[in-house]
Amino acid sequence: MKDHVAEYTAKTARSRALHEEALRVMPGGNSRTTTFFDPYPFYLVRGEGARMWDADGIERLDFNGNYTSLILGHAPAAVVKAVQEVAASGMSFPGPTEHEIRLAEVLTRRIPSLETLRFTNSGTEATMNAVRVARAFTGRAKIAKFEGAYHGTHDWVLVSVAPDLAAAGNRRRPKPVPSSSGIPKEIVKNVVVLPWNDADACEKILAKEGPSLAALLVDPLLGIGGVIPPAGGFLERLRAATAQQGIVLIFDEVISFRVAPGGAQERFGVRPDLTTLGKIIGGGLPVGAFGGRADVMGAYDPRKGGARISHGGTFNANPLTMAAGLATLAELTPAAYARLDALGDRLRAGVTALLRKKKLAAQVSGLGSLFCLHWTRKRLTDYRASRPADPAMPLRVFMGLLNEGIVLSQRGMGACSLAMTDADVDRFVDALGRIV
Ligand SMILES: Cc1ncc(COP(=O)(O)O)c(C=O)c1O
Structure with missing residues (x-):
């Protein structure tokens, strides 16, 4: 070294x-x-x-x-051109633009489970909102995630990201370990940690914790945790266990979306309740998105003052990112x-x-x-x-x-x-x- x-x-x-x-x-x-x-x-x-x-x-x-x-690599011509054209007409506004609808349409077409979605400026905000809406929908407090999985930098997911094994307990029943200073104990206690690719162990934990679990957050490729694809049938068993227990199954496809036009859920043939996206859908600009079942996402509907979850964000769905994302996805043909x-x-x-x-x-x-x-x-x-x-x-x-x-x-x-x-x-x- x-x-x-x-x-x-x-x-x-x-x-x-x-x-x-x-x-x-x-x-x-x-x-x-x-x-x-x-x-x-x-x-x-x-x-x-x-x-x-x-x-x-x-x-x-x-x-x-x-x-x-x-x-697409750095500075692809079509994306640079799209961003330049949009930038010349204004970088951001205190209201929506058509670009946002078009990118949402492309994403919902590519990912059938994504009935409706909202944009954010990062994958972190996407997983934060997905977890929040799952709690709002189920009325439950806890979430489950996998040991070794990274989902961004908010408190709820900074647990057992790359834990020291001396503190992490049994492999088949991992203990939640905070991955940062400043994470309240109350949050760590409310995160259930699962072992990747051990369906029997996961089913056992989910059966026990199910009634208090709002969501199971899954990166289908354990991306930052080492790009370890799921064993055959593993995601299907998670899908069945969460459906049985009324747990919202969230696929965090911030990285894995790039493996197929419809992401890892298309490649593995498993339909989650919610999906989070980021990275490539912004064509190199800051981005995130979360969405899925329309009944769950309905909590964000603000019509007639009815939003149960307020989701602001000065730069959410800003036209530059939306245009860069659209231009990028247009290049991603079969x-x-x-x-x-x-x-x-x-x-x-x-x-x-x-x-x-x-x-x-x-x-x-x-x-x-x-x-x-x-x-x-x-x-x-x-x-x-x-x-x-x-x-x-x-x-x-x-x-x-x-x-x-x-x-x-x-x-x-x-x-x-x-x-x-x-x-x-x-x-x-x-x-x-x-x-x-
Ligand atoms: C699976 C996954 N989820 C969420 C995030 C967080 O995204 P961001 O860095 O845009 O906040 C990442 C970032 O690498 C990620 O890999």
Whole structure:
């Protein structure tokens, strides 16, 4: 690691200088914990297609894609044009625009379970509202989520995101562990934590907790938790158990929506009650959305002063984001999804062959254009199984790849974009081969 950091700092003097300026005005010098790494992050100045350039002029191939948001790559012409045209007519208004209707129409057409929806500015606000409306609809207080699953940064979901196993209890009956300072005990006590891919254990917990559970929040791919797809029949059993208990089943498709025109729910054939969206539906601008069953979403209907849940938001459904989202989704044709799948398959096949050749205790998971490197030989069933044998390995690989001109997430998750070529994917595999 020392060598990787020495090489990185030797090449990034301008980023270091910017970081030092930033330290004077922001704690740790930034506004986004997830993108920070020691000794300092590189500052970005430009992106084009599959590549981006930092403040020192270093070009890197982007397999992070702003944490899977940039499905078309950087600055795609059609999206830039749409945003420029809309921006010239006003950036935001104290009222709705037609763009909002059009994006909502596209999304409801693609996702049949999404009968009606509302827009937010982040995935965090989307999951926060989905949880709130589930509580309002059921009159129950608790929610359930999976160990290792990330759903944003509001209190209710900052529980057992990446818990220390010493505090997390039994694998089949995980204890809720706060993932941040400042989360009230009352909230932690009201979050039930489930083990991913263990349907028997989940059914047992849901049977016991069911009468007090408003919602079960599920990222169908356990995205940030390592892109670990559900075992055959797992989502179906969650669907049956929640239906039986009157628990609102929420699919958090902020990441997984990118695996098919109708998201993971289309790919796996399971219909949730509510869905949350974000990332790609905003075409690179801040976005979120939540929606689903019209009877549940009715709580937001403000006609005749009737809204049971008030959902403001100065920039909700702002025309720039709506136009960028529409322009992005217009590019996502069936052929585009086939291409994304092919890129992901090529990458996973290349990495798997490499790891085998080098006899490394590692593997790659994923689905479609999403993938994640895992530094363990264990069968990848859940958060616990996916923990690296050497906890420092993911960050070493991240730094090593950075020096090779490749950007991944620090935990090893990545996404192929439509701007990539087969040669870009092969370059990733070659670079990984050199650093491991
Ligand atoms: C599954 C999932 N839900 C919610 C969020 C939060 O979205 P945002 O960062 O837009 O608040 C994320 C972000 O990575 C996510 O992966």
